[in-house]
Amino acid sequence: MRIIDLSSPVNAAAYEPDPVKHEILSPREGALHMSAEMREHFGIEFDPTDLPEGEFLSLDRMSLTTHTGTHVDAPSHYGSRTTYGTGVPRHIDEMPLEWFHARGVVLDLTDQGTGAVGPAELEKAFSRIEYVPSPNEIVLLHTGADRRAGTPEYFTDFVGLDGDAVHMLLDLGVKVIGTDAFSLDAPFGNIIERYRETGDRSVLWPAHFAGREREYCQIERLAHLGDLPEPYGFLVSCFPVKITGAGAGWTRAVALVED
Structure with missing residues (x-):
């Protein structure tokens, strides 16, 4: 088969009458984001530098x-x-x-x-x-x-x-x-x-x-x-x-x- x-x-780089917005958080930015979210929503303190290479996961935000x-x-x-x-x-x-x-x-x-x-x-x-x-x-x-x-x-x-x-x-x-x-x-x-x-x-x-x-x-x-x-x-x-x-x-x- x-x-x-x-x-x-x-x-997002192509022509669109209604443009696409694509924001990419790198793995390092994802680590900082995760740490902030854990603090705000769960009251948990976590130092992102404890992660390997100080990185967590990438994250994509899109508007389309x-x-x-x-x-x-x-x-x-x-x-x-x-x-x-x-x-x-x-x-x-x-x-x-x-x-x-x-x-x-x-x-x-x-x-x-x-x-x-x-x-x-x-x-x-x-x-x-x-x-x-x-x-x-x-x-x-x-x-x-x-x-x-x-x-x-x-x-x-x-x-x-x-x-x-x-x-x-x-x-x-x-x-x-x-x-x-x-x-x-x-x-x-x-x-x-x-x-x-x-x-x-x-x-x-x-x-x-x-x-x-x-x-x-x-x-x-x-x-x-x-x-x-x-x-x-x-x-x-x-x-x-x-x-x-x-x-x-x-x-x-x-x-x-x-x-």
């Missing part, structure tokens, strides 16, 4: 959104109410784990320009690989956008899905849709431009807002989908971090490929 990493890193790096969006990310079920969308910590360990299929959309594609383009992609996903399979969209990760263009130049394309996949029984782009929708600028031209509200984030009508999750900011040797016949494992009440959770997404 070969493991292919499909995840992009959380990197749950949509930084490869992450899974929960239904609660799409809105506060739904037209299905109880009317209240589930958070990321409430989603079934079996959704995130399943057979996968990757669709090649690298020939598409910036904007949103619909069912016709997905039909062509399925036809090229002579395969249609079965219920509960994870569909991954290989757009090639990950080549621009870490640059401003990563957030402005990519292809997403329109609402009809999302509903087409959900009609097949798909519960999780992934993309190597910043968003499953078209870029913000593209969406606003089309809305101003047409006045059509249906162009406003339809891939996300479809989740107000039907329950599904999406994985955004994947990477290395071009490294998959075959378009199907592999497993995807993308368990989201269990954050209580959150609309998304980071994941170390991987493909499991039999040699």
Whole structure:
């Protein structure tokens, strides 16, 4: 079994519209921190110089959104109410784990320009690989956008899905849709431009807002989908971090490929 990493890193040095803050305490600073914490919270005095080399453990403090790096969006990310079920969308910590360990299929959309594609383009992609996903399979969209990760263009130049394309996949029984782009929708600028031209509200984030009508999750900011040797016949494992009440959770997404 070969493991292919499909995840992009959380990197404070890379360009992000919502910057990541990463503070690293060295092992020496960790010793001083531990000593101070023991004194404050437990009333215990401990001299950090008693430790080997005067060092304890390093510590990382980070400030970032749950949509930084490869992450899974929960239904609660799409809105506060739904037209299905109880009317209240589930958070990321409430989603079934079996959704995130399943057979996968990757669709090649690298020939598409910036904007949103619909069912016709997905039909062509399925036809090229002579395969249609079965219920509960994870569909991954290989757009090639990950080549621009870490640059401003990563957030402005990519292809997403329109609402009809999302509903087409959900009609097949798909519960999780992934993309190597910043968003499953078209870029913000593209969406606003089309809305101003047409006045059509249906162009406003339809891939996300479809989740107000039907329950599904999406994985955004994947990477290395071009490294998959075959378009199907592999497993995807993308368990989201269990954050209580959150609309998304980071994941170390991987493909499991039999040699």
